[in-house]
Amino acid sequence: MSKQPSRTIKVDTLARVEGEGALYIKLKGDLVQDVKLKIYEPPRFFEAFLRGRHFSEIPDIVARICGICPIAYQMSAVHAIERALGVAIDPSVRMLRRLFYCGEWIESHALHVYMLHAPDFLGYPDAIAMARDHQAVVQQGLRLKKAGNRIVALMGGREIHPVSAAVGGFYKAPSKSALKELVDELKWALDASLATARWASGLDFPDFEQDYEFVSLSHPNEYPFNEGRIVSNRGLDIDPSEYEDNFTEQHVQYSNALHSVLRGRGSYMVGPMARFNLNFDKLPDVAQQAARDCGLQAPCRNPFRSIIVRAIELVFACHEALRLIHEYEPPAAPRVQACARASTGQAATEAPRGLLYHRYELDQDGLIASAKIIPPTSQNQKRIEEDLWHFVSQVATRPTEEITLKCEQAVRNYDPCISCATHFLRLHVERD
Amino acid sequence: MSSKVRRKPRIAVFKFASCDGCQLSLLDAEDELLGVAGALDIAYFPEASSAMVKGPYDIGLVEGSITTHHDAQRIQEVRRQCKTLITIGACATAGGIQALRNWKDVDEFIRIVYATPKYINTLKLSTPIAEHVPVDFELRGCPINKHQLIELITATLAGRKPNVPTYSVCMECKRKGNVCIAVAQGVPCLGPVTHAGCGALCPSFDRGCYGCYGPMESPNTESLSSQLRILGQNNAEITRAFRSFNAWSWQFRKASEETERT
DSSP states (O other): OOOOOOOEEEEEEEOSSBSBOEEEEEEETTEEEEEEEEOOOOOOOHHHHTTTSBGGGHHHHHHTTOSSSHHHHHHHHHHHHHHHHTOOOOHHHHHHHHHHHHHHHHHHHHIIIIIIIHHHHHTOSBHHHHHHHOHHHHHHHHHHHHHHHHHHHHHHSSSSSOSOEETTEESSOOOHHHHHTTHHHHHHHHHHHHHHHHHHHTSOOOOOOOOOOBEEEEOSSSOOSSOOEEEETTSOEEOGGGHHHHEEEEOOTTOSSOEEEETTTBOOBOSHHHHHHHHGGGSOHHHHHHHHHTTOOSSOOOGGGHHHHHHHHHHHHHHHHHHHHHHOOOOSSSBOOOOOOSEEEEEEEEETTEEEEEEEEEOTTSBEEEEEEEOHHHHHHHHHHHHHHHHHHHHTTSOHHHHHHHHHHHHHTTOOBHHHHSOBEEEEEEEO | OTTSOOOOOEEEEEEOBSOSHHHHHHHHOTTTHHHHHHHSEEEEOTTTBSOOOOSOEEEEEEESBBOSHHHHHHHHHHHHHEEEEEEESHHHHHOOGGGGGGGSOHHHHHHHHOSOGGGOOOOSOOBOGGGTSOOSEEEOOSSOOHHHHHHHHHHHHHTSOOOOOOSBHHHHHHHHTOOOHHHHHOOOOOGGGBBSOSOSHHHHTTSOOOOTTOBOSSOOHHHHHHHHHHTTOOHHHHHHHHSSTTTTSHHHHHHHHHHHHO
8 A cells, every 4th residue: 555645734723704613624645534624612502591581581692692693593583482472573573674684694794705705715814904905895895794784783772682673573663764864875885785796706716516405495575584485406395394304403523513414315505505596586686687797697506606695695685675674664563462372483584694493482471491593504514514525625636725725715605603503613634 | 122113012802602792893893993903913813814823912802701621721821821801791701691501400401402412511600701810801791882892992002991881771871861661661671780881772772671781880689679579570580680691790690599589
């Protein structure tokens, strides 16, 4: 047996992701031996301590799972509890929830596109260093992010852990005139998103495509946020209440986040690329046209191009926010009363990073008997590892340093939120 | 030192068990971020940058609580590396929402969430940073207020005391001209015992304060508990109200344990 050259590549902290994890890659010569995405973010046990809390407290508590996408947690929670208690919300409240989500998507996608992902493509350690050479680009990104945050802060009091979301609606609904004040900035943001898409489409992308099973919500006449069936490009089509019959979680030794898989089929992808590929026809004309202008077609199977897909979703979210503000009439009451009863409810909504599933079992007093929360990053975790298996093989002959950078970028394609999935990315590439 | 060319002060951001929201506040200061980056050398901030400069640092911002053996050791090293150590947020300052485990059997918690409990390594308690190392300033809030963070960094660099008031949310409500929702509408509110800083958000949104900034300087929790009973809350509800994001702060902890006993 010929002796294979061996190399060990080690990056202690994979940066520009939310949370703490490690990546371990073992190579023998140029052959990949093992890939492990290790999440060692300390567990915080939300599902355990939610038991015994009243349903009205849940939106505020689950927001604290993630500082980047608190609204996603609030939305999946209120919908699941409303389904359990048989609460029907006011149509204006439904619109407000979509608008709230638009704010979070704009803030989160702008953060990822400009501050976390773009530095990979342009060769900088961070957006601040990038700003020295690309000041206008970074400033555009910051202003776009702020436009999303303005929606959230106006509707919820603050950008992180907003206080307005409630079971049955909102504690307080904004006035028409307050929302109108956002219009000028959102018109700018729509143009800036179109510019973002054009700019992103000019970046260099590795030639890398995979045959994914994409999973997202699907609604008959909307690009999905809060409502719809869970579908895939391989025939999955279920109500969110059937989620646990079709998906299962695996506990692997090296990770504090559970791996979610489709029963009998394995890994799958959730997030912007899945939504875009499964719901392209629900995008408004301006977003569809922007995608075409960028040479982006559904299905997109190159995860590095997810930066363009996020830009297209920015176009959608700005356009949708303007539409919702234009059509908004305040609800008769900001929220409807929910009465406690023993029941169970499930819901899934589209967090910026993908499908977020919640289930709550309530007792007759409205206290939580059991809870289940499956964040997008734990659903993508297995798929990220599989991308790396294939991607590392493709670039194995390159210098170690280059492989390391490219692998970090491949992980960031998913905008992983390890705080959600549990947390910290540390990268080891071992050659043996 | 004095003869050297003056270098920019170095700042580092460290994360322990948390949601990332407080360090995100720095990135959410969109108008100030490039200015801050001009005045400081952001030497270690993994959420924002892959360039990680080794310590020592002039200012260390610490987010999150201590929940593992490894983190209990890591905070000691962080303290050694930082001239000024500032904790940001309810996790770092009071143990966070994850401190709800402190009243429960953590092994049972592990069994509820994880299929193979032996893979999980965690401490029985979630504790604030100040229980492990000396802390120079504790900035409260779940999440912190980004304007207070900028003020705190500015004051630290200038060597002056930060302007971060320690009075209650009630003061902020009065200043805003809010009608008291507890008095006028009978809505249970933790405002009288809660540290200011949010700008009295919840009462401005027609709901009671839920205490996310933790206890004010000298809270009269006993009196508030009696008021909450008058407003119709039972002891279980009052206990839960004190047991949220700052549950392990000694004032709220004492208050919740008193109502739990009664």
